Amino acid sequence: MERFLKRRSPPSNIELDDLSHDPAKRKNIQEDEVRRKYLTRGSCQPRGHTFKQKLIGNALRCFNPHWFDQYPDWLEYSMAEEKAFCLFCYLFRVQVGKQSGCDAFVSTGFSSWNKADSFSKHVGDHTSFHSNAKNKCEDLMRQGQSIRHALHKQNDIMKDEYRIRLSASIDVARHLLHQGLSFRAHNEKEVSKNKGNFIELLKYTARQNEAVGKFVLINAPKNNQMTSPPIQKDIAHCFAEEVTKSVIQEIDNDIFALLVDESADVSDKEQMAVVFRFVDKFGLVKERFIGISHVKETFSLTLKHAIDSLFAKNGLSLKKVRGQGYDGASNMKGEFNGLRSLILKESRSAYYVHRFAHQLQLVVVAVAQKKHNQVGEFFDMIHLLLNVIGASCKRKIVLIESNCKRMDEGIKNGEIKSGTGLNQDQSLKKPGNTRWGSHYKTLLRLVEMFPCIVEVLEHIQNYGTDSTKRQQAYGLLKYFHTFDFVFYLQLMLVVLGLTNNLSKALQKGDQEILNAVSLVESTKRQLQKLRDDGWDDFVAKVYSFSDKNETEMPNLEDEFVDSRKPRTKTGITNLHHYKVDCFYTVLDMQLQEFNDRFDEVNSEILVCMSSLSLIDSFRQFDKSKLVRLAELYPDDFSFVERRSLDHQLDIYLLIMCKRMIESLGDLARVLVETRKHLSHPLVYRLLKLCLILPVATATVERCFSAMKIVKTTSRNSIGDEFLSDCLVCFIEKHVLETVIKRFQNMNERRLHL
Incomplete structure (x- = not known):
């Protein structure tokens, strides 16, 4: 029985954090920990991706993103192969076996976009290959029915006590993460006078709140105190995942700019920080930190692979990138082999802007x-x-x-x-x-x-x-x-x-x-x-x-x-x-x-953008230049939309000249507040393209300043994922209530809520 009660660890030859997010690049698996990791992540659905068209018969066809809404739990799309896959069938194909006609959704990938009924045929009835795989996925995530929970009988009182312990640990972790403080000490035994910030703050919470103090630390079961290092890391990871999820929701499959910089941390490991610049639904320009990735080399291809992995993890597509901001180093901005050119190959409108202040x-x-x-x-x-x-x-x-x-x-x-x-x-x-x-x-x-x-x-x-x-x-x-x-x-x-x-x-x-x-x-x-x-x-x-x-x-x-x-x-x-x-x-x-x-940016873009200047009541306004600016973004403005933009600009100028607005950022905010962005969508789209072009990567520099606070000399052995999680929570400082649910799902816990 004891071996069932021990926490199951992933196989030694598999790193859960390195599992590929792209369904076409995944390897065959049989371990439950790996399956749970994929189910916790959810299906890979890059809704903002520009899906590649394929000539089928006499017509060009592509994947329809509305299919994600029809099959939200299992349908996946590979941006690398431009094909569709099934998450459930991939996870349990070894146990369920093969079913004729359905292997395309598991190994080779499905791309017959003219046969939309193939998705419903793949699902089949309750006896199908897909249904059996789906049932096994639900059983795996339904912790209350596992052998561990069957042997370890639970009642409502135990669940309430567990929830109190978990909530206390989450509150303590949240405070430490927001302050950028370390969790652990070298000696956390009872006789130690300094057990680390996590234990000490939890003790303080227990003294201040009698209802919490009854069920934590020495009053908690020895095998379920919710204070171990793995528990602390899981909580930090849950916070970081929820914060990142909120940032992706803010972008809402819209266009954004990519800001990247690299710097060595206190342990001389090269880290790459990534920040997104975008305009949110309220018309406000935001720069949000997504995370850092450890790169063994700073070659442009290595940096590109790290960015690809980060985008795949969050269901993002490089096709939506409309601006790039780097530190000016040759491996970043090189015209032929730099990171700049590699991203331009995938997004032709991802114009590069020098880091003005650093330059x-x-x-x-x-x-x-x-x-x-x-x-x-x-x-x-x-x-x-x-x-x-x-x-x-x-x-x-x-x-x-x-x-x-x-x-x-x-x-x-x-x-x-x-x-x-x-x-x-x-x-x-x-x-x-x-x-x-x-x-x-x-x-x-x-x-x-x-x-x-x-x-x-x-x-x-x-x-x-x-x-x-x-x-x-x-x-x-x-x-x-x-x-x-x-x-x-x-x-x-x-x-x-x-x-x-x-x-x-x-x-x-x-x-x-x-x-x-x-x-x-x-x-x-x-x-x-x-x-x-x-x-x-x-x-x-x-x-x-x-x-x-x-x-x-x-x-x-x-x-x-x-x-x-x-x-x-x-x-x-x-x-x-x-x-x-x-x-x-x-x-x-x-x-x-x-x-x-300072002439690195395409001079024509700057000349055209100057026509949006608000100086002297739009004195520099030039409709022909703005139409030309739209032509420089062919993925955002079709030929018909460029013709419509010509008419919208006349009405837009008459309306906005009557308002006292100081900057383009204020202009975007006013358009949203007055709901003029709905009546002038093409003008608003053009305005967003100008706003997201990054002037300086000051936010990225501040992220490296934060890294010096989080990863100090005394914490030089902190892992890459834990460091990234701590930085996301420290920089963004979100308070989220969905952490408990994510924490419960990411591993098999002793108690089920």
Whole structure:
């Protein structure tokens, strides 16, 4: 009897999480745990898929999605093979055997779309192959009739106690998941003083609620306490599945954009995060996190396979993707072999958009650093400074104390104002290429704390115990007193300052692509103005900093001496070198990169989209361009619909010009609120296509920030599925009441509710 009461585990050679979702790719099975997993998932019904047409006789025919409504529990469709299958017959074909004429729904797949009556023939009467398989599936999921439950007699009191324990564990897990906290501790025995967050919070709940405390932990049966690690993982998985299900329901088989990024977690495993951007039924633009997948390699094909698996799992089709947003890496955006091109092969209207905010960081910093030697040397010295001071806690404290002393003196002398929130303790920030605006903050701190930094470097040079650090401090002090340092410090501050507001604006999750392009253009104009007319003001800032900090100040009219070849005559003045070779060159690089990187999106699409701009009461409205925009989405607008769109746009313009609307997002919301999206469906469809084009993957970046909270150094062994489940629950934070039912169905439980 004991062997029946033990929880059955899946066969050692089968990973339940790796089971294929596509019915054409499944292997023959005989294990009940695998069958239960498939039945819990439900049949694979990609309702939003664009079903492939097939020439049958003299007509093109395809699968009718209404058949899913007729046979919701067993009918499946393979997007890989474009064929129909039967879930019940696949799961129990070995036990039931073969039936003539029905094997197509099990192994080869059914694709005779002109024979709709074949579905009803496959079902047959109560003695058919299909009916026997269906009965076996129902018996498997009907836990109350299993041998385990027959031996372990249940009554209503036991069920109520079990429900209380399960509900308490679910409430505790929900709280921990929403806070991103760990569940377990190294020692959860009764004598342990720290049993982990799950047990400790459950104990607290029991103390606060006497009705719960009677049936949990030590008051619960030893073999049914609902606190074991597998139980905790099952609960987290149920929450994640329900959250993902709600997101898929929000999309409702409509079009959406795909945002993907990859990053290594704390255990150096490469993870791929996926976010969907779509317009919901209320006209609101949303970006929702779907999950992460572990990828062994970051090749484009590997990433594509991971996305295919994720889409198949959730019954989604790449045919509905209308936008792509990546990090700009070659394996992502490659024109020929990148992930971008692989998805374009399946969805020709999945236009790719650069991650504007991330690209801005690359434009301003990385380009100048890589293409201009003096700028590269400047950032190398900044990096060295951060290593010399930031690598030691003692040196950090010395810097902070020196800065506090300087601020106290400034306040006493009236040079520094005091007030709430002012004059906080500060230290040097370490910049990062993927942290937008971080270089600008680092340089601002460097300017503000420059006297203190020099003082700390002098202390290291004179009294440091490490000879390497002493030599590095000497080199830094020597460089910081040169005119080159001051010049490039002020130059990068000016350039980064001009682009900082743009960087912040582009990080907003609800940013529209029209606004983004407008912001980029205005920033380019500011850079061009700085190049044409900003030299005199810039030199004044350089001289002011040099006077204040007693750094080297050369005469600009003297001949320039190259420090690498001091004996070689250059034949140019200092003015020519710093103005033409440095100032103009760096700004020209920025302008060129802006033009190159921010012109990746199909220029024709952007021009056409600008006709939807709300500026000056639709001043840029151009009906011909909007009709052309519809032509660029052939899967969304037929020839007849494009003709109808021409007439709808005239009426739409007359109605919307009378309203005060600030953005395209507000326009979509107003159309839904006034139900104008029903009278102008083609205009609303065009508007959604513009809204879902992603400007930046800020949401994906935040997902990786959340991953650092969930998967910490102390939790570096957390599994891939459990990590994904925790992240989905932590980021989306849904409260769902259907978790108990899913939890009961996903495994055979001791008690049946």
